[in-house]
Amino acid sequence: MNVVEPKTEVEGGPDMYINEGSTINLTCVVENSPDPAPVINWSHNKETISFDSPRGGISLVTEKGSTTTSKLLIQKAVVKDSGIYACEPFNMTASSVRVHILDGEHQAAMHHAHGSSVSPTIITALITLTVLHWYRMGWI
Structure with a gap:
């Protein structure tokens, strides 16, 4: 019997450099999951990202299937958006990327x-x- 472990990866890591004012576009790919990941949470510096925050301009697109992708888009990046972003599928290993916003x-x-x-x-x-x-x- 061949057991394949689920794999989670944020593309473009471990470090990404984004110009201030640009859109941060992070893509998390979950492969080999026995079922599509039911929930994928994103965090910034260990705090769950709120899509209702006063910052605004944050959106999420998730496509579920044998390979699940979750795209986090943050418009008009500012320096305080720098930090570690983690993709955290429910009951699976998380993956992260360090984002540097360049002024x-x-x-x-x-x-x-x-x-x-x-x-x-x-x-x-x-x-x-x-x-x-x-x-x-x-x-x-």
């Missing part, structure tokens, strides 16, 4: 930090394609 100053720092990580192979390919294009256009 204007941090966006520039993140862009600069990632700018140096471009593969030399990609740069070489882009330069080669540019030169070939110029050659075909008769510019060189």
Whole structure:
């Protein structure tokens, strides 16, 4: 007999970086559940998310089946929306992701930090394609 354990995962983790003012879009996938997960709760920093909170702009879309997905959408992200979000299916293991909301100053720092990580192979390919294009256009 082969027993398959249910698996819960928040896609995009363990860390997600979202620009301030953007929509936070978190997707929780529950696989191998003997029955569709009856209830999937979401929490932010260990507090259950209330869809009636004064913050507003929070919605949830859940699709049940052999694989159940739950999408948490939080519009107009602000820095205080940063933290750990957990997807907690009833009677199953939870999964979490740490969300970082980047204000204007941090966006520039993140862009600069990632700018140096471009593969030399990609740069070489882009330069080669540019030169070939110029050659075909008769510019060189």
